Amino acid sequence: MKTKVVFFEVPGGTDKWLNGYRKDTMPMVDALKKRGQEAEVIFFTIEKRDEIFDYVKENAIAYVSRINPGNLKHEAEYFDMLRELCALGVIGMPHPDAMIGYGAKDALVKLRHTSLVPEDTYAYYTTEEFKSTFPKSLLGGERVLKQNRGSTGEGIWRVQLVDALAEDATEVPLDANIKCTEAKDNHVEYHTLGAFMDFCEQYIIGANGMLVDMPFLPRIKEGEIRLLMLRDTPVNVVHKKPAEDADAFSATLFSGAQYRYDAPEDWATLVHAFLAQLPDITSLLGGYDLPLIWTADFILDTDEHGNDTYILGEMNCSCVGFTSQLELAESVAEEIIACIGIEVETAV
Incomplete structure (x- = not known):
């Protein structure tokens, strides 16, 4: 037996x-x-x-x-x-395909028709897709590119235009100057768009390669909110506030972010809204049982009525640690x- x-x-x-x-x-x-x-x-x-x-x-x-x-x-x-x-x-x-489904960055794209993720979130699986679409998405404002591999903010870039474009522009030209900030340590680099996209090809090529492209949310400066989940039950909330540096947007300890541990009751609005969407999440991510131990990271945003909303930044269930608790x-x-x-x- x-x-x-x-x-x-x-x-x-x-x-x-x-x-x-x-x-x-x-x-x-x-x-x-x-x-x-x-x-x-x-x-x-x-x-x-x-x-x-x-x-x-x-x-x-x-x-x-x-x-x-x-x-x-x-x-x-x-x-x-x-x-x-x-x-x-x-x-x-969890089931291995749940590990892949919840942990891969393109889970965000699969959930973009829910209220958890902005509609203008894209996944690039080929360099051709990336080079065709990213200049158009960047035209609409600051973006965040996230590689599928790596950890602790490596290969996650905030991308900003340095100079204003002509009002009739339909996409950002390849020779436009951009400011790129990596979440790993909040360091800043300046490139032309074309050169930076060439550099980013490394994130797409190879096994499990992809880039996710989503709007930059300026309220990340107020902190990222991580729900630590045990199946369908939130057990604690980690509030991760980036360093005070003007360019800092990373919420990793390595980059200088400050962590605070809260009770789920302290974030009741977020918790209730997220739990209400768990059936949609499990359905859209393959229909597998919820992982045993997993996390969901959120960033504050503001809706058209001026109310707080919470945008999903990523999830993880491969091997979530709880060594401090x-x-x-x-x-x-x-x-x-x-x-x-x-x-x-x-x-x-």
């Missing part, structure tokens, strides 16, 4: 604690064991892929993926293994047990 919950990790990486595990993994394992649920960690390696697959297939009722994509050298093979396990009835937390492991364990119980009851 399959009884175990398996946590997947990979050896090495900068996210490991002194014991070789992610700092937030063993607290979840221990919380499950405390509740009488068998749980263990398996380190995925491509050399032992088949052996791991057979063991999990025979022994696990569910898996929890705790692998930072930046540490995963064989992502395609790992995801294929997870798909096979899910197809055989192992409960995926390890007590959440108890709630995670309860949710895992509840999901297993629901699945077993449904099967019976």
Whole structure:
């Protein structure tokens, strides 16, 4: 009988604690064991892929993926293994295609017909699309380009025109001067539009390459609001305020942003509006169960009536950490047990 919950990790990486595990993994394992649920960690390696697959297939009722994509050298093979396990009835937390659907930047484009994302949000999968459309979108105002790869703001650029264009312009000319600020560290570069688009081709070419293009929201200076979700329940809110520098728009710690942890009740308007749209989100992103632990980042905006609105900037569910709040492991364990119980009851 399959009884175990398996946590997947990979050896090495900068996210490991002194014991070789992610700092937030063993607290979840221990919380499950405390509740009488068998749980263990398996380190995925491509050399032992088949052996791991057979063991999990025979022994696990569910898996929890705790692998930072930046540490995963064989992502395609790992995801294929997870798909096979899910197809055989192992409960995926999350399903690999949910990881892709929620984590990829083009999730924003899939959600742009909801109130969460501006309509003029685009995804570029080829350099031809990018070079054809971006000069037109930039004509309408400041834009933010986001690469699909990378982390901590790398390859996320705020793009501004330096000089005004002629009133009858239909797109920004390639020789126009632009100001580009990267979210990684808020450094500023000046380029012609053509040269900068040539530089950005690196983000589109290759596996999982793409660029997302969306309007710049100036109220990012008031802070980014991150909802930390446990399935369909918000467990805390992180308010991330960029540094005071005039060009700063990044909300990463590395760039000097200040973090504050709030209760979901402190952001009731945002929370209620977001929860009301979860059915649309799950449907538009593939119909998979909500991830076990995931985040949604929002930026304040203002509607035509002067009211506050919240625009979705990105989501993440590949391996969301909670190392600064390890007590959440108890709630995670309860949710895992509840999901297993629901699945077993449904099967019976």
